[in-house]
Amino acid sequence: MGNAAEQLNQPRSAKDSIAYCHELFGCKSSLGLSYDNLTEDVKRTLCFSAGLKQRHVEMKLHEMEDLERKALHRSINTLADALKPFAHKAFRDFQ
Structure with missing residues (x-):
């Protein structure tokens, strides 16, 4: 029993903590x-x-198929590049 209690009190490594968070969510x-x-x-x-x-x-990213994720990835990169000149500008400049 002491062994299990000791494991609970020991901090996880960063890698294990990240893996745990990914699994949790x-x-x-x-x-x-x-x-x-x-x-x-x-x-x-x-x-x-x-x-x-x-x-x-409504899907989580990992629930999508590879081709769907690729299309989403490509779209995000296209939008990010195209929108850079417009991002964080004052509304008065948006004419």
């Missing part, structure tokens, strides 16, 4: 966790841009 990576925690309207915009369907908005 049902994702496979920190990017997956970030994507899964986006608001529904942002996910909807990203999925629409990637040519995905409404059902993808």
Whole structure:
């Protein structure tokens, strides 16, 4: 019994802690966790841009197939590059 109690009191390594968090939140990576925690309207915009369907908005990143994730990844990179000149600018400049 002492052995189990000792294990509970010992801190996890960083690698084990990260793996535990991913498992706890049902994702496979920190990017997956970030994507899964986006608001529904942002996910909807990203999925629409990637040519995905409404059902993808409700899916976790790791639940998508490789081709779906690739389309989403490509879309995010395209949007990020295209939107850089507009990001964090004052509204008065947006004319």
